[in-house]
Amino acid sequence: MSKTVLLVEDDRELRATLRDALQVEGHRVLAAASLADARALLAHAADREGIDLVLLDLGLPDGTGDTLLAELRRERGTPLIVISARPGEDQKVRLLDAGADDYLVKPFSLAELLARMRVAWRHRGTHVAPATLRYERTGIAVDLEAHRVQRDGAEVHLTPTEYRLLARLVRQAGQVVTHRQLLLDVWGPEYTEHTHYLRLYMAQLRAKLEVEPADPQVLLTEPGVGYRLAESTTD
Ligand code: CA
Secondary structure: OOOEEEEEOOOHHHHHHHHHHHHHOOOEEEEEOOHHHHHHHHHHHHOOOOOOEEEEEOEEOOEEHHHHHHHHHHHOOOOEEEEEOOOOHHHHHHHHHOOOOEEEEOOOOHHHHHHHHHHHHHHHOOOHHHHHHEEEEOOEEEEOOOOEEEEOOEEOOOOHHHHHHHHHHHHOOOOEEEHHHHHHHHOOHHHOOOHHHHHHHHHHHHHHHOOOOOOOOOEEEEOOOEEEEOOOOOO
16 A cells, blocks of 8 residues: 655665665655754645545754644644654653654664554554454463463463553553653653553563563563553454
């Protein structure tokens, strides 16, 4: 399914590589080398077919990508993935809080980029409901409708809090969810600083669900930022 991607990247070589790769995947690519270029393309596209996803570099010759993210989030819910060389943990959290769908640290593989784009579309796109009610990966199956968690076909018993935490991650499978967001949604607004709750409950979930809890393949840590449930293998 062909989509229009706005690529904002001032590195000429990377811009050309990404543009070609995305075109091979069947997407239409609008490429911008600066914030000014990006704003012009956005204004133009708004009257026409629109833009389905923005890939945004942060260090741009006429400013930082953060400003464009803020402008976009005020106006529309277009999926947006930040691509950046060395974002700090604080910066990652700030970008996610500001409404970025995800971030990729350069250098990243094309496969990684395409996976993140697919996830962003799944969560913001039209076919949201089915994908977010069922989750499946490496023997773990979660059915939010039936309120059921299984591992290798056997029922897994979770405490209510463990289940709420897992369900929150399933609803955004494939994307990073910040500590603050998880604490807010699972425990409530007065608990957003209690990151030790998360560490404790994630350890419990991993013990019940991961093949090797010490080397998690599904419940992934994003250091200093939050957690990411590996992308579901069902669609
Ligand atoms: Ca740059």
